[in-house]
Amino acid sequence: MATATIPPRPPLLRGRTVDVCVIGAGIAGLSAAYQLARAGKSVVVLDDGPIGGGQTGRTTAHLSHAMDVQFQAIRRLHGDEGARLAAESHTAAIDEIEKIASEEGIPCDFERVPGHLFVPRGASATELEREMEAAHAAGLSRVEMLPETPALAAEAGACLRFPRQAQFHPLRYLAGLAEAIERHGGAIFTHVHAEAVETRGATRRVKTRGRAGVTAGAVIAATNAPILGPQTIHAKQAAYLTYVIGARVPAGAVPHGLYWDTEDPYHYVRVQRRAPAAGSEILIVGGEDHKTGQADDGAKRYLALEEWARARFPMIEEVELRWSGQVMNSLDGLAFIGRASEDEPDVYLATGDTGMGMTHGTIAGMLLRDLVLRRDNPWRALYDPSRLILRALPGLVRENANVATRYADWVTPPEVSSVEEIAPGQGALLRRGLAKVAAYRDPEGRLHERSAVCPHLACIVAWNSAERTWDCPCHGSRFDAVGHVINGPANTNLAAAEGAQ
Ligand SMILES: Cc1cc2nc3c(=O)[nH]c(=O)nc-3n(C[C@H](O)[C@H](O)[C@H](O)COP(=O)(O)OP(=O)(O)OC[C@H]3O[C@@H](n4cnc5c(N)ncnc54)[C@H](O)[C@@H]3O)c2cc1C
Numbered sequence: 001m002a003t004a005t006i007p008p009r010p011p012l013l014r015g016r017t018v019d020v021c022v023i024g025a026g027i028a029g030l031s032a033a034y035q036l037a038r039a040g041k042s043v044v045v046l047d048d049g050p051i052g053g054g055q056t057g058r059t060t061a062h063l064s065h066a067m068d069v070q071f072q073a074i075r076r077l078h079g080d081e082g083a084r085l086a087a088e089s090h091t092a093a094i095d096e097i098e099k100i101a102s103e104e105g106i107p108c109d110f111e112r113v114p115g116h117l118f119v120p121r122g123a124s125a126t127e128l129e130r131e132m133e134a135a136h137a138a139g140l141s142r143v144e145m146l147p148e149t150p151a152l153a154a155e156a157g158a159c160l161r162f163p164r165q166a167q168f169h170p171l172r173y174l175a176g177l178a179e180a181i182e183r184h185g186g187a188i189f190t191h192v193h194a195e196a197v198e199t200r201g202a203t204r205r206v207k208t209r210g211r212a213g214v215t216a217g218a219v220i221a222a223t224n225a226p227i228l229g230p231q232t233i234h235a236k237q238a239a240y241l242t243y244v245i246g247a248r249v250p251a252g253a254v255p256h257g258l259y260w261d262t263e264d265p266y267h268y269v270r271v272q273r274r275a276p277a278a279g280s281e282i283l284i285v286g287g288e289d290h291k292t293g294q295a296d297d298g299a300k301r302y303l304a305l306e307e308w309a310r311a312r313f314p315m316i317e318e319v320e321l322r323w324s325g326q327v328m329n330s331l332d333g334l335a336f337i338g339r340a341s342e343d344e345p346d347v348y349l350a351t352g353d354t355g356m357g358m359t360h361g362t363i364a365g366m367l368l369r370d371l372v373l374r375r376d377n378p379w380r381a382l383y384d385p386s387r388l389i390l391r392a393l394p395g396l397v398r399e400n401a402n403v404a405t406r407y408a409d410w411v412t413p414p415e416v417s418s419v420e421e422i423a424p425g426q427g428a429l430l431r432r433g434l435a436k437v438a439a440y441r442d443p444e445g446r447l448h449e450r451s452a453v454c455p456h457l458a459c460i461v462a463w464n465s466a467e468r469t470w471d472c473p474c475h476g477s478r479f480d481a482v483g484h485v486i487n488g489p490a491n492t493n494l495a496a497a498e499g500a501q
C-alpha cells in the first residue's frame with residue numbers, strides 16, 4: 001500500500017443489467033471478472049472500498065504451490081488424487097498470473113524464485129523427509145532436500161527447495177488486472193456496499209446500500225470472508241491475524257527467494273525490489289499469528305518478529321513498515337470455491353484462503369469462470385464449498401469449541417468502568433446495564449459508542465489497538481473504530497449503543 005496506488009473507480013449511480021456481478025475487488029474477484037470478461041461475458045465488479053483495499057493490499061504475495069498446511073496433511077485429508085490436484089491447481093495459478101501479466105503488459109515485478117521450507121539449525125530433518133515424499137507423490141518431482149538453507153545458513157538447518165515459485169507486487173498486479181477487465185468491456189464501481197442477493201426466477205439482484213442495484217444472471221461473492229452461503233461455511237474455517245514487518249536491507253544482500261520455517265505459527269520471508277536508485281530493498285518478514293479478536297498485543301508481536309529477523313538477517317538496517325491482516329484458515333487446508341448452495345445454482349463464493357489467497361484467488365478465477373460457463377473443471381469437487389471431510393473433524397470440533405467459549409464474553413467484567421478512562425485513539429468495552437458497549441475515543445477526544453454485539457452471530461467484539469479495529473473472536477468479522485463493517489461474515493455495521501453519549 002505504501003508503494004502503489006490504484007486510481008479510484010466511480011460509484012454506482014444507476015442500475016445495471018449484466019451477465020455476471022462480482023462482489024469484491026481483491027485478487028479473487030478481479031481474477032474471476034477478468035476470466036469472464038475475456039470469455040465474452042458482460043461483467044460488473046462492486047467493492048465497498050477501493051480496489052485491493054481488503055487483504056490483497058496486505059498480503060506478502062508469496063506465489064507458491066507448496067501447501068501451507070503441508071502436503072502430508074493434504075494427502076491425509078484429501079487422498080493422493082486430491083493432493084495431486086491441489087499441486088496441479090496451485091502450479092497452474094502461478095503460471096496463469098505470469099501469463100496474464102505478460103499478455104496484458106502488467107508491470108508487477110513478477111519474478112520466478114525458488115521456495116525454501118526450512119527447519120531451525122540443529123533440528124531433525126525427518127519432517128522435511130516426510131514432506132518431500134508427500135510432495136513427490138503429489139507430482140512435484142523436482143522438490144529436493146538441501147543440507148543448508150541459502151541465505152540463512154547461520155540460523156537454519158536443512159531445507160526443502162521448491163523450484164519455480166514466484167513473487168510479485170500484488171497491488172500493481174491488481175491495478176493492471178482492473179484495467180484489463182475494463183479493456184475487455186467490464187465495469188468496476190468502488191465504495192458500493194452490496195447488502196444482499198435476491199433471486200427472482202432466472203435472474204439475481206444485488207441490492208446495494210445506495211438506490212442503484214445490479215441485475216445479473218450469476219453472482220460471485222469474492223468477499224474473502226463469505227457474506228452469503230450457508231452458516232455452516234463459518235464452522236469450516238477459522239480467522240487468524242498475522243503480522244508483518246518490512247525492513248530495509250542493502251540491495252542484493254539477501255538472495256531473492258521465498259523462505260518459511262516449520263514452527264507453529266511459522267515465519268515467512270521474501271525480498272521486495274525497489275527502484276535501483278534506492279540502493280536498498282525491503283525484507284518482508286511475517287508471522288506471530290493468533291486467532292482474530294483473541295489477543296491485543298500487536299506491539300509485542302512486531303518486536304518478536306523484529307528480534308527473530310535481526311537474529312537471522314544481520315544486514316537489516318531499519319524496520320520501515322509494520323502491518324497486520326487476516327487469513328481465513330480452512331479446516332481441511334483448501335479454499336472453498338464454487339456454488340454457495342445447491343438451491344442457488346448461479347450464486348458462487350470464494351473463501352477460506354488459508355494463507356494461500358494469491359494462488360487460491362487465481363484458481364477461483366479459472367474455476368468460477370468454468371462453472372458460470374457450464375464447462376467441466378477437474379478441480380470442481382476438490383474446492384466445492386459443500387464438502388465435508390470427515391478426517392478434518394478433530395480440527396472442526398476444536399475450533400468450534402473455541403468459538404463456543406467466546407459467548408462467555410457476554411458476562412465477563414467490563415475493561416473500563418467509565419469512558420473517562422479511555423485515552424484518545426483507544427477503545428474499550430464497558431457495561432451499561434445488561435448491554436456491552438464498544439467505546440472509542442478519537443484522537444480529537446470525541447467519544448464514539450456502538451453496541452459490542454457482532455451482528456453476525458452475536459459474539460462480543462474485542463478492541464485491536466494495533467489496527468484500531470473491533471474484531472470478532474468467533475468468525476473474524478471486523479469493524480473500524482466507529483463500527484463500520486470492514487470484514488465479513490457480518491455484512492452490517494455495529495448497531496447503535498443503547499444510551500450512547
Ligand atoms: C499479512 C498477510 C500475508 C499474506 N501472505 C500471503 C502470501 O504470501 N501468499 C498468499 O498466497 N496469500 C497470502 N495471504 C492471503 C491473501 O492475502 C488473501 O487470501 C487474499 O488477498 C484474499 O483475496 P480475496 O480477493 O479473497 O479477498 P480481499 O482482497 O480481502 O478482497 C475482498 C474484497 O471484498 C470487498 N467486500 C467485502 N464485503 C463487501 C460487500 N458487502 N460489498 C462490497 N464489497 C465487499 C472488500 O472491500 C475487499 O476489497 C496473506 C494475507 C495476509 C493478511
Ligand code: FES
Pocket residue numbers: 454455456457458459472473474475476477488489490
Ligand atoms: S463473526 Fe460470527 S459472531 Fe462475529
